[in-house]
Amino acid sequence: MPHSKPAPIQRIGILTGGGDCPGLNAVIRVVTRAAIHKLGIEVLGIEDGFLGLIRNRIRHLRDDDVSDILTRGGTILCTSNTADPTRFKTGTGPDGKPIFENVIDRCIEHVRENRLDLLVCVGGDGTMSGASDLIKAGIPCVGVPKTIDNDLMHTEITFGFTTAVQTATECLDRIHTTGSSHHRVMLVELMGRNAGWLTLHAGLASGADVILLPEIPFDLDVVCDYCLNRNRRGKRFTLLAVAEGAAPKDGTQVVERLVEGSRDPVRLGGIAQVLSKQITEKTGLETRATILGHVQRGGTPVAFDRVLATEFGHRAISMVATRDWNHMVVMHGGETDMVPIEKVAHQQRKIPLEHPLIGMARALNVCLGD
Numbered sequence: 001m002p003h004s005k006p007a008p009i010q011r012i013g014i015l016t017g018g019g020d021c022p023g024l025n026a027v028i029r030v031v032t033r034a035a036i037h038k039l040g041i042e043v044l045g046i047e048d049g050f051l052g053l054i055r056n057r058i059r060h061l062r063d064d065d066v067s068d069i070l071t072r073g074g075t076i077l078c079t080s081n082t083a084d085p086t087r088f089k090t091g092t093g094p095d096g097k098p099i100f101e102n103v104i105d106r107c108i109e110h111v112r113e114n115r116l117d118l119l120v121c122v123g124g125d126g127t128m129s130g131a132s133d134l135i136k137a138g139i140p141c142v143g144v145p146k147t148i149d150n151d152l153m154h155t156e157i158t159f160g161f162t163t164a165v166q167t168a169t170e171c172l173d174r175i176h177t178t179g180s181s182h183h184r185v186m187l188v189e190l191m192g193r194n195a196g197w198l199t200l201h202a203g204l205a206s207g208a209d210v211i212l213l214p215e216i217p218f219d220l221d222v223v224c225d226y227c228l229n230r231n232r233r234g235k236r237f238t239l240l241a242v243a244e245g246a247a248p249k250d251g252t253q254v255v256e257r258l259v260e261g262s263r264d265p266v267r268l269g270g271i272a273q274v275l276s277k278q279i280t281e282k283t284g285l286e287t288r289a290t291i292l293g294h295v296q297r298g299g300t301p302v303a304f305d306r307v308l309a310t311e312f313g314h315r316a317i318s319m320v321a322t323r324d325w326n327h328m329v330v331m332h333g334g335e336t337d338m339v340p341i342e343k344v345a346h347q348q349r350k351i352p353l354e355h356p357l358i359g360m361a362r363a364l365n366v367c368l369g370d
């Protein structure tokens with residue numbers, strides 16, 4: 001029986017979804033260049049993540065369009081973390097409540113109209129969940145993992161993380177000096193949602209005395225005693241790195257806001273201020289809280305992330321060519337590999353309690369709050 005040959009790929013689309021992070025432009029650059037020069041296919045850029053697919057905001061990307069973007073933070077395609085094609089806000093009801101609809105059909109229509117054979121989706125778990133919905137609707141996708149949170153399943157690392165660790169470490173170092181000069185407990189809150197990777201790495205890199213993670217519920221008394229003990233020993237300041245997702249043993253996470261239309265509507269934030277007040281009340285020590293916020297997502301990617309993002313994007317284009325579609329690029333044992341996107345969707349990778357860095361922190365007598 002003669003096999004019918006699959007139709008050749010002619011055009012692909014690329015989108016960046018979820019929160020921005022350093023390295024996104026490196027992926028757009030290599031995907032565009034390798035598609036054009038290696039595979040001889042066209043690339044169309046979809047603006048604002050899935051929002052551009054829903055609204056049909058799609059434009060050609062040529063070699064020149066991706067020139068001089070490697071070192072730039074953010075994403076030239078822009079992004080959105082509030083556009084879920086399966087639950088998209090289309091209006092407001094008479095009761096003032098938002099109306100959400102499944103607009104996957106609109107996405108399919110725009111994929112067809114632009115003659116896209118496949119989508120390269122660059123993003124975190126929300127974007128991979130969106131890609132998984134599109135795959136179920138018959139649109140092939142290839143995933144590229146990004147996030148400063150480093151919390152995507154099945155990959156050892158995501159690009160953007162290392163730059164965020166570097167930025168946060170520099171901030172912690174600066175705050176350290178004020179802590180020691182003024183004999184204060186300095187609390188610094190880092191991003192990362194429900195995973196503590198960013199806080200653990202930046203906390204260790206900056207020599208933080210206390211590191212509080214979402215994976216280890218903390219005991220306020222333990223933290224206060226630790227600060228007081230340092231004072232007694234003549235160390236009259238404490239540098240405390242707290243993850244936005246950290247919570248006390250008998251309490252809950254601090255929610256800053258709920259974002260309508262987002263796959264994960266919860267935005268965490270504010271634990272540093274809550275803790276700062278509590279530590280002062282319990283110990284009488286002077287405290288200050290700093291929330292690093294979006295400074296951790298911005299700026300030029302460090303060299304490692306530029307190379308990693310380029311490596312991931314290059315692997316994605318190879319997967320387009322070899323028809324390993326509906327998979328996401330991953331890093332496994334220091335080498336790129338791939339896993340089905342559906343295995344990554346709707347999941348978060350947290351720090352295992354037996355992780356060597358947790359053991360290392362304990363050996364250094366860092367207080368983890370437990």
Ligand code: F6P
Pocket residue numbers: 019081124147148149191192193244259267268297
């Ligand atoms: O996922 C990246 C991230 O920066 C998280 O660390 C943080 O909790 C969240 O996004 C903040 O989202 P937004 O930009 O919507 O405030």
